[in-house]
Amino acid sequence: MAVSVDEAVSTGPVRDHTPSARRFGGRGRFVLEVALLTVLAVVMLFPVLWMIETSIKENRDVYAIPAKFFDFKVTMDHFKDVFVASGGGRSTLSVSFLNSVVVAGVSTALATVLGVPAAWAYSRFAVKAKKDQLFFILSTRFMPPVVVVIPIFLMYRQVGLIDTQLGLILIYTAFNVPFTIWMMKGFVDEVPAEYEDAAMLDGYTRLQAFWRFTLPLLLPGIAATAVFALIFSWNEFVFATFLTSSDNVRTAPPAIAGLIGGTTVDWGLVAAASVVFALPVLVFAYLVRKHLVAGVTLGAVRR
Amino acid sequence: MGTVAVHGLCKSFGKVQALDGVTLDVPDGSFFVVLGPSGAGKTTTLRAIAGLEKLDAGSVHLDGRDATGDAPAARDLAMVFQNYALYPRHTAYENIASPLRARRCSSSEIAAAVEQMSSLLHIERLLQRRPAQLSGGEMQRVALARALVRRPRAFLMDEPLTNLDLKLRVEMRTELTRIHRSLGATFVYVTNDQVEALSMADQVAVLKEGKVQQVGTPTEVYERPANQWVAGFVGSPPISLLACHAEGDRLVGAEGWTLPRPSWTTAEDGRTLLLGLRAEDLSVEQRGDASLSGKLYGLEPLGDRTVVDVRVGTEIVKVKARPTVTGTPGERLHVTVDLDRAHLFDAGTGLSLSEAGQ
DSSP, X not given: OOOOHHXXXXXXXXXXXXXXXXXXXXXXXXXXXXXXXXXXHHHHHHHHHHHHHHHTBOHHHXXXXXXOSSSSOBOOHHHHHHHBOTTSSBOHHHHHHHHHHHHHHHHHHHHHHHHHHHHHHHHHSOOTTHHHHHHHHHHTTTSOHXXXXXXXXXXXXXXXXXXXXXXHHHHXXXXXXXXXXXXXXXXXXXXXXXXXXXXXXXXXXXXXXXIIIIHHHHHHHHHHHHHHHHHHHHHOOHHHHHHOOSTTTOOXXXXXXXXXXXXXXXXXXXXXXXXXXXXXXXXXXXXXXXXXXXXXXXXXXXX | OOOEEEEEEEXXXXXXXXXXXXXXXXXXXXXXXXXXXXXXXXXXXXHHHHTOSOOSEEEEEETTEEOTTOOGGGGOEEEEOTTOOOOTTSOHHHHHHHHHHHTTOOHHHHHHXXXXXXXXXXXXXXXXXXXXXXXXXXXXXXXXXXXXXXXXXXXXXXXXXXXXXXXXXHHHHHHHHHHHHHHTOEEEEEESOHHHHHHHOSEEXXXXXXXXXXXXXXXXXXXXXXXHHHHHHSSSSOOEEEEEEEETTEEEETTSOEEEOOTTOOOOTTOEEEEEEOGGGEESSSOOSSEEEEEEXXXXXXXXXXXXXXXXXXXXXXXXXXXTOOOOTTOEEEEEEOGGGOEEEETTTOBBOSGGGO
């Protein structure tokens, strides 16, 4: 058993706080920590739990008062409705999920292809006013999307990008490139430049040296950065709402939001669509969790 | 062929002037050591030769041809980096093979060359390991093998032995000299270790604050240092420098001592000078005509010899003596000076006033 400092140094008569100090120093403290964490977990996870429950309840159980927590009949009808239209064929929601996959995937790929070489250049070369440039790149992210969405809307209307997937892909790429540059620069800084120097003396060109020797070492960082970019594009709501309107272009977030607001709301369908929407992000984050932590603690922090 | 010549190299990093007009001429097949303290610009000089550093001014000539703007790959040089820079995800074999792969050699050629190198450097059983699984000495050998696996114009080595323990360093020193002899190739070797410089070099260039102080054979640099700074930097224990001036046929010390004026100096009377005395040119055991009197300050037993610190006035003079020498601090001593081997420097400019050093 560990002896607390209080116990070790107290020589006089037992003071009032000593028993409580002993209790909180050992098992008591552990119990309290677990209890607080449990409360926090319940508060955080209850909405998620409720969403999952609602997605597998029949409609009359959804509206039941008092709410049924456990004794309801499980149904997968809502999930079927997410993908299959009532008259057969693909549902509009399933189309919007496909749109989300395309928009998020392409914009993330573009941001990575543009951002990684830029990060490498900022890390390796003496660029004029490097710090100012990097600050300027970051500053494009200071503006909240709601502020820029109106000018973007007007510009897009002029060039015919309104209500197109390309329009969304471009704006998401524009938002993800600065993030990719900043996060990747941290990762590139961690890789010693000597590998490239050695490769160039071996007889490779600078680009070959980067491609063959530095890039493989950056892959974990690229994975972490790409997942962050993917999550941003996947979850993005404001631009998607303002810049798209037709069902065959619209991404999932505005499509799901669109389910709410009629005379009756099919909460079961909303919940099922939300579960389907949240799942890919959770799976991705789980797959690259090691790199995500590395990305947060090592890549993004400048030393 | 493998001559390397650099002329008037200048390079600054922000406000720091790393190279300030460095000019060197490395003859074909020589073991050329660039010696200097850290921050002297040694590594920058080497990187400039390799083409890894963009220069503010100056030119690099390889085999007499201007290569200043050439890409590193086009210069046909091989380099050993101070921290080895082995590719972490490649095995030792792949690391050594890399320069040959870059030149699209066939895999049978590569296998033969790697095998030859690994037996030369005794690393056959390490070939399938990655750098993380190698010790410092092993990494150093692999890095050497990667450089030696082809026959470039010249080999550039950036303090390759500094990260090794003392025993291995002494071993590798002999090994490198042997390799240099057997290849007959040009080596440009950067170090801050004067023992490496003196023991391995054909030619030494001493660098300080981006300026070349002296170029010469190890003996020249040691025996005839061009200035006070080189004299102080090269040699262990360091040379003792005593302020004095010439007065007729005597040298009069600022601390009041007098010595006969060496016949070889032409310094005019009254000029402030520094008398440089190397520890091995002094003796506390023999008596001679020219001697300084002082008090024993301390003894540094070093096994094969003992360095006796003698206090002359307020200055300490280091004297090399037999390991059996004894004495108590404060004891009066006479230090016999071999004036033929002493050095004189101008106290103002620091330049040598000995005939050969000029």
